[in-house]
Amino acid sequence: MYFYAGRSDGKFAARVKVFSNWGTSYNAIVGVGDATGDGKADLVVRDSAGRLYRSDGNGKGSFGGRVQIATGWKGYKSLF
Numbered sequence: 001m002y003f004y005a006g007r008s009d010g011k012f013a014a015r016v017k018v019f020s021n022w023g024t025s026y027n028a029i030v031g032v033g034d035a036t037g038d039g040k041a042d043l044v045v046r047d048s049a050g051r052l053y054r055s056d057g058n059g060k061g062s063f064g065g066r067v068q069i070a071t072g073w074k075g076y077k078s079l080f
Helices: none
Strands: 026-033 042-047 053-055 063-072
Touching: 042 063
Parallel strands: none
Antiparallel strands: 026 042, 042 053, 053 063
16 A cells, blocks of 8 residues: 655655555554654554554654554444
8 A cells, every 4th residue: 555645736746655465454544643642643554353553654654563552343344
């Protein structure tokens, strides 16, 4: 999965790889704003086993390694 940042000229910046195995492990992804209090946007993702992970934004359009934050979310249709 790739992220394309918008530019002020109406075009998109070069793509940045966010995840390389999106189709085989994650089935939901949500931009949750600044979950860690560091001023950078973060993501929460769910894998097919129902585990939730937080991926901390680095402020440059990409995200660090995931940190497991919960389990038991397999039965839910979506995250928000």
